[in-house]
Amino acid sequence: TQLLEQSPQFLSIQEGENLTVYCNSSSVFSSLQWYRQEPGEGPVLLVTVVTGGEVKKLKRLTFQFGDARKDSSLHITAAQPGDTGLYLCAGVTSNTGKLIFGQGTTLQVKP
């Protein structure tokens, strides 16, 4: 079974702190996506990374794809309450072409 493991599962921090969420697998991915989901809504695509070692920045969010394309990280600088939500990583496996989702990281940023 191909799995995408996210860590941590839950994170509660104060406004202004930095944090990193990890997404790891033993499988190789042709691409990897990060989504954010707010309560009562569907996930919203934040970014797609396709090249090993790729780094993408979206304002205070930095996304990195591992060199071997088996892992990814999301780093948030100076977190704000508006960053609160469920963060999901999802990868397209190189061998099957299927999209699989991680279990998600619930982030709470307290003012």
Place this chain on the structure above:
Amino acid sequence: KAGVTQTPRYLIKTRGQQVTLSCSPISGHRSVSWYQQTPGQGLQFLFEYFSETQRNKGNFPGRFSGRQFSNSRSEMNVSTLELGDSALYLCASSLDHRGTAYEQYFGPGTRLTVT
């Protein structure tokens, strides 16, 4: 462009009943996928349709079925509802299931409660 729409947004059903959920994808998107999301299991893939054909299927019992119409709109049906079917059902559309990206654009979901 209008986003993915799902109807109804909320639904309460009784055990043993059946339910049909509807999804309209983003214009031009031919791939529609359905997911079940629960606090305990996270986001679980149900099935994917592309050009009216089921291309992929997750590990759900046969009570869960779906279809896609020629205009790419999709429906999913759950028969003989069980309490454990209570969940947020999400529909997502994509330009094409092939290729490296396969980016999903999600609707707001249908919250199903089975009593």
